Amino acid sequence: MSEIVTLSGHRGLALEEPLLFEVGEPGRTGVDLPEPPPFDRDRLGGCARRAPVGLPCLSEPQAVRHYTRLSQKNYGIDSGFYPLGSCTMKHNPRLSEKMARLPGFADIHPLQPPQTAQGALAAIEALADWLKGLTGMPAVAMSPAAGAHGEWCGLMAIRACLEDRGQARRRVLVPDSAHGTNPASAAMCGYGVESIPANADGRVDLDRLKAALGSDVACLMLTNPNTCGLFERDIVEIARLVHEAGAFFYCDGANFNAIVGRVRIADLGIDAMHINLHKTFSTPHGGGGPGAGPTVLSAELAPYAPLPFVVRDETGLRLVEHAAEAARLGAKPFGRIKGFHGQFGVFVRALAYIMSMGSDGLHQASADAVLNANYLLARLSADLSASFPGPCMHECLFDDRFLKDTGVTTLDFAKALIDEGFHPMTMYFPLVVHGALLMEPTETESRETLDQFIAVIQGLAAKARAGQAEDFRQAPRFTPRRRLDETLAARNPVLRWR
Ligand SMILES: Cc1ncc(COP(=O)(O)O)c(C=O)c1O
Structure with a gap:
């Protein structure tokens, strides 16, 4: 079939969308403002603007249409079926969205005094309790902002615990089928990464794992169910082998959706696991950043969880923000990994989802x-x-x-x-x-x-x-564009309009 060429580049009603700068006309405006009274430029101490800022000038319908069309270009879970494996595009329930927009949740500020944010702290505590209950784990670090961030948090807790034991273990074992973030997190934690091949069954090759384990292995990072969509049926034996070698067992719990409510991961011998709230608890997909990847921890790793964390005492709920205070409570946080205490809007959505599902x-x-x-x-x-x-x-x-x-x-x-x-x-x-x-x-x-x-x-x-x-x-x-050169787009992004 020869290519259909049109003068406008439009396909049906999928319109080409130029930048606002390309359609703007100097002097055009969407509002009628009175001329400002003349003022004395000298009052600005020489900082007065010498030339126009160069913002695009548009009518109101032009601006509205521009942003409406842009919003329609984004194929999302609300547009149609989105069968991405591993990335999990789950429906975001409107009820959870509504809860996150309640003014008491949406309008609070992270620097507000804790006494004025008791409801928000109670919501964080309630979500933490659910996550601990569903996994059977005694502790959870709530601040990681994504799955990958949760991996890194779990590994940092493991590293801190090993250092406390006086053990300088250097290697992290990662199966071949792991998500790319696993080896990256281990490397960012300063570990050498060794990959463990899969067997013909798509699961971890036990013999290769046994051969790789040793006294310098800090942990195994295993995804379960794994990225071939298979449950690692030897997982209890894997946990035994890892612990026998004195190492920790980190589970990438991004695929928790397949087993939530059915498998308590504490029963599998896992020491730490992050949960991608967007992959399991239906929050908007926040891959790589604006999401949440709470990390559940075993009793041995719990003291090393990062600051801040929520505690309840006779004054109500409060945040422990400093290492000295944490030490008085018997904790040894490895540090702080985020500006505040997690992605609160995402927590509200996840909690609303969990409570509405039961x-x-x-x-x-x-x-x-x-x-x-x-x-x-x-x-x-x-x-x-x-x-x-x-x-x-x-x-x-x-x-x-x-x-x-x-x-x-x-x-x-x-x-x-x-x-x-x-x-x-x-x-x-x-x-x-x-x-x-x-x-x-x-x-x-x-x-x-x-x-x-x-x-x-x-x-x-x-x-x-x-x-x-x-x-x-x-x-x-x-599509408005055909095949893009994805490598070029990633290597040479054009981020500035000239
Ligand atoms: C198996 C697995 N591990 C880790 C991640 C990383 O999570 P995030 O994109 O939230 O950093 C993903 C992402 O979907 C994943 O599928």
């Missing part, structure tokens, strides 16, 4: 997430190539064997999906299989949506087998 609802949600992933796996296994036999947990993994000799790559396949109105699945991750396609439907997708998605995937697989590789290479056709 234990029974969470138990049901994890079952439905696993059911939906297994539905995709079962219905697509004849058309795509499943990397591991089912059943899977919350996400299902395919590789590119089904595209062999078609001339179509995983990337082409994912781009073709965009033209069919679906956001692509995660591609090329995890690295343990070739050309990975990782799909995570989550529990809130309806059977109808899944069936539509399945029909589209089956149609594309048939098209690839029919030798229509060129069509795939042209995709996406219906």
Whole structure:
């Protein structure tokens, strides 16, 4: 098919959106303000502006349309099915959003005296209690601002504890299938990273793990369920081996959604684990920053949790902000990792979600997430190539064997999906299989949506087998921009309008 060329660059009603600077006209305005009275420039001590600031001048409808169109360019979980594996795009319930906007929560300031923020501190404490209850762990550090930040927090607590024991352990073991943030967090903590290969089953190779463990291993960082969508069934034995070597067992709990309400991770022998609130408790996706990654800790690691933390005494709830005060309470915080005490708006949303679901609802949600992933796996296994036999947990993994000799790559396949109105699945991750396609439907997708998605995937697989590789290479056709050079965009971002 030849490319459709239009003069405007518009596709249907998906309009090209120039920058405000490009559409602005000097002198145009959206408001009528009276001319300011003349004033004495000398009063400004030579700091008066010598030239216009150069802000774009627009009418009100121009400005409104600009921002409305920009908001529509962002394909999000509210626009349609978003089957990214590992990144977990979960529905954000409107009830949780409403709770976070209550003026008593939304209008407080982190520097307010604690006596005037007792409700907020009680909300943090209530969420912490839920997280401890759901994991069976005795303590939780609430301040990490993302999953990766939570990993780093857990590792810093481990490092502080090992230093206290007088042990200078230098290595962290990370399985091959781990999220890239795991080795990065370990390296940022000053550890050397050693990877442990997966076995043919997609799980940790126990023999390789045993061979790698030793007296200089600080911890194992294991994701469970792992990023192949599989439960590490040897996890109790893994914990035993790790502890026998005198090391700690860190669990990347980003995939907690698959087991929440069903598995108490303390029973698995885990010493520390972060929970991505956006991946399990339906808060907006805050990958890498504006989210929350509370880290649950064992009794041995609990004293090393970072400042500040909430305590309750005869005066009510308050924050322990300083090491000296923490020491009086028997704690040895490794430091402070965030300006204040966590992403409060995200905490409110997570707490609202948990309370609206209750234990029974969470138990049901994890079952439905696993059911939906297994539905995709079962219905697509004849058309795509499943990397591991089912059943899977919350996400299902395919590789590119089904595209062999078609001339179509995983990337082409994912781009073709965009033209069919679906956001692509995660591609090329995890690295343990070739050309990975990782799909995570989550529990809130309806059977109808899944069936539509399945029909589209089956149609594309048939098209690839029919030798229509060129069509795939042209995709996406219906987006305002076609294939971007993602490497160039990341290496040379153009951040300034001239
Ligand atoms: C398995 C796993 N670990 C760690 C992370 C990092 O979390 P964040 O993006 O919140 O830093 C993710 C992100 O989705 C993940 O899927």
